[in-house]
Amino acid sequence: MDFEKHQNLHTIVMLRDVIRKWWQVELSFADRNGLVHDWQRGDFIPPPNDFCRHSLGAREGMRRCAQSVRVLHEKFKAAKNLRRSLFHDCHLRLSIVGAPLYIRNEYEGFLFVEGFARQPLMPGDGQVLLGKMRDIAPGAMLELEGAAERVPVLDGSELSKLSDLLEFAVTEIANQEVELTRKEETIQSMASELSNRYRFEKIIGRSGAMNEVFRLMEKVAHSDSTVLINGESGTGKELVARAIHHNGPRKDKPFVVQNCSAFNDNLLESALFGHTRGSFTGALKDKKGLFEVADQGTFFLDEVGDMSPALQVKLLRVLQEGTFLPVGGTHSREVDVRVIAATHKDLGEMVKRGEFREDLFYRINVIRLQLPPLRERKDDLPVLIDHFLRKHHREGQRARGLAPEALGILGAYAWPGNIRELENEIERLLVLGGELEVIPADLLSSRIRDAVVPGGGPFIAPRAHGKLHEAVESLEKEMIHQGLVRTRYNKSRLSRELGISRSNLLLKISRYGLDKGIPEGLDTEEVEA
Numbered sequence: 001m002d003f004e005k006h007q008n009l010h011t012i013v014m015l016r017d018v019i020r021k022w023w024q025v026e027l028s029f030a031d032r033n034g035l036v037h038d039w040q041r042g043d044f045i046p047p048p049n050d051f052c053r054h055s056l057g058a059r060e061g062m063r064r065c066a067q068s069v070r071v072l073h074e075k076f077k078a079a080k081n082l083r084r085s086l087f088h089d090c091h092l093r094l095s096i097v098g099a100p101l102y103i104r105n106e107y108e109g110f111l112f113v114e115g116f117a118r119q120p121l122m123p124g125d126g127q128v129l130l131g132k133m134r135d136i137a138p139g140a141m142l143e144l145e146g147a148a149e150r151v152p153v154l155d156g157s158e159l160s161k162l163s164d165l166l167e168f169a170v171t172e173i174a175n176q177e178v179e180l181t182r183k184e185e186t187i188q189s190m191a192s193e194l195s196n197r198y199r200f201e202k203i204i205g206r207s208g209a210m211n212e213v214f215r216l217m218e219k220v221a222h223s224d225s226t227v228l229i230n231g232e233s234g235t236g237k238e239l240v241a242r243a244i245h246h247n248g249p250r251k252d253k254p255f256v257v258q259n260c261s262a263f264n265d266n267l268l269e270s271a272l273f274g275h276t277r278g279s280f281t282g283a284l285k286d287k288k289g290l291f292e293v294a295d296q297g298t299f300f301l302d303e304v305g306d307m308s309p310a311l312q313v314k315l316l317r318v319l320q321e322g323t324f325l326p327v328g329g330t331h332s333r334e335v336d337v338r339v340i341a342a343t344h345k346d347l348g349e350m351v352k353r354g355e356f357r358e359d360l361f362y363r364i365n366v367i368r369l370q371l372p373p374l375r376e377r378k379d380d381l382p383v384l385i386d387h388f389l390r391k392h393h394r395e396g397q398r399a400r401g402l403a404p405e406a407l408g409i410l411g412a413y414a415w416p417g418n419i420r421e422l423e424n425e426i427e428r429l430l431v432l433g434g435e436l437e438v439i440p441a442d443l444l445s446s447r448i449r450d451a452v453v454p455g456g457g458p459f460i461a462p463r464a465h466g467k468l469h470e471a472v473e474s475l476e477k478e479m480i481h482q483g484l485v486r487t488r489y490n491k492s493r494l495s496r497e498l499g500i501s502r503s504n505l506l507l508k509i510s511r512y513g514l515d516k517g518i519p520e521g522l523d524t525e526e527v528e529a
């Protein structure tokens with residue numbers, strides 16, 4: 001245990017103060033091996049007692065003092081689990097009193113006070129003390145004349161008060177240590193929860209394009225290089241940037257986000273680099289910029305392609321030199337920030353057109369991650385849908401999946417808004433149809449339905465191979481299944497809609513096994529629409 005962190009504990013500060021005033025003695029701590037770290041560092045507070053002061057100041061004296069403390073330590077070790085104070089006479093025949101410190105039942109050392117007499121010294125005792133000091137610090141003999149009278153005396157009742165105080169202090173240290181560990185554990189579990197939240201596993205995708213993204217993320221997470229993430233809106237650029245941050249060495253430092261297209265040039269400059277008081281109308285006081293907030297951490301600069309040429313120069317300077325000038329400032333500031341930039345634009349093309357600085361492009365394009373649009377990774381749709389159904393599932397909702405027709409439509413849609421659009425759609429479907437086990441296609445947004453099936457009507461997935469009767473049966477089964485979900489299992493209504501008799505429908509339902517697993521309360525066979 002590191003005693004340093006308890007030095008400022010209120011109880012310890014008070015205890016030091018009280019024992020100095022009352023008895024002119026000092027508080028020390030020996031660790032679980034009986035070592036006094038302060039002494040070893042030559043860092044002892046000189047006790048007012050001249051004998052101890054000169055003894056601790058001389059090599060041989062220090063050795064003997066340490067030895068005396070170690071004897072007390074051995075006593076604590078021998079008296080296993082003793083929670084009371086013990087005394088011991090040191091090499092000068094003065095006394096040491098110590099109280100053992102146990103943290104979660106483990107012996108961790110003891111707090112002690114040394115260098116006092118337990119009864120007033122007799123004239124002969126002074127001579128004995130001087131005799132012992134002659135070996136240790138011969139040069140101090142003159143100074144030690146008459147010092148015996150200044151040795152603090154703690155008789156029975158005083159000593160028992162001091163012991164009580166020491167015992168109280170070790171209990172307080174033990175409590176504080178337990179509390180500190182509890183806090184550390186909470187912080188650690190919060191940190192790991194946070195990094196779990198952004199582990200790569202939370203980024204869903206099995207397609208080849210996404211596997212390539214994961215491979216690169218793995219490589220860059222542990223480096224410090226600038227990363228450029230390219231991808232259309234909603235493809236997960238920020239999610240990927242966060243995952244890189246939370247899986248790298250800066251994970252316990254800030255992750256700061258700024259969208260460069262969100263502000264005009266002046267506001268963006270002040271947001272990024274801060275400003276000094278009076279640098280423009282309304283700048284009433286100094287304000288830190290986000291680069292300073294992100295110091296030691298990661299800065300995610302979204303839509304970096306929208307930065308003006310003037311700001312591009314400032315960004316280049318931060319990237320190259322780690323310095324910048326706040327708006328209106330005269331002294332440059334230094335920061336250590338990892339930059340992850342993102343854009344949906346083709347920066348290479350912008351460089352050719354003279355809209356983006358070439359030097360900045362090369363500086364941020366060290367490692368490029370290309371996030372594919374959803375329409376190019378349709379293989380990922382089922383896992384993404386499943387992920388969002390779980391992510392947005394609320395208590396009381398029963399939905400476990402989407403009807404095949406709904407899946408077919410989602411698969412055929414072009415997803416201009418990418419994963420964000422898909423996530424919003426699933427969230428919406430859960431609100432509208434969450435109480436159904438299977439969410440039917442007619443709950444899909446009309447925007448999506450109309451794009452895929454312009455005239456309305458059922459979506460029939462293209463099927464250009466296999467036996468005709470199998471295809472017909474599969475379509476029939478699908479239409480009946482969807483009809484049951486849509487009419488909430490009202491078979492009379494569905495038979496009318498399909499243009500077949502009710503008994504024929506019942507036969508087909510049984511043949512296709514669609515009567516199994518009808519959600520409770522939804523078998524409305526007898527109910528007429």
Ligand SMILES: Nc1ncnc2c1ncn2[C@@H]1O[C@H](COP(=O)(O)OP(=O)(O)OP(=O)(O)O)[C@@H](O)[C@H]1O
Nearest residue numbers: 202203204205232233234235236237238239419420
């Ligand atoms: N692969 C993925 N797996 C799971 N969720 C994802 C994935 N990609 C994106 N998302 C989710 O989609 C939403 C949009 O992602 P994000 O904000 O990271 O996209 P973006 O590319 O930064 O968008 P924009 O450019 O518009 O800011 C977020 O809710 C995110 O959690």
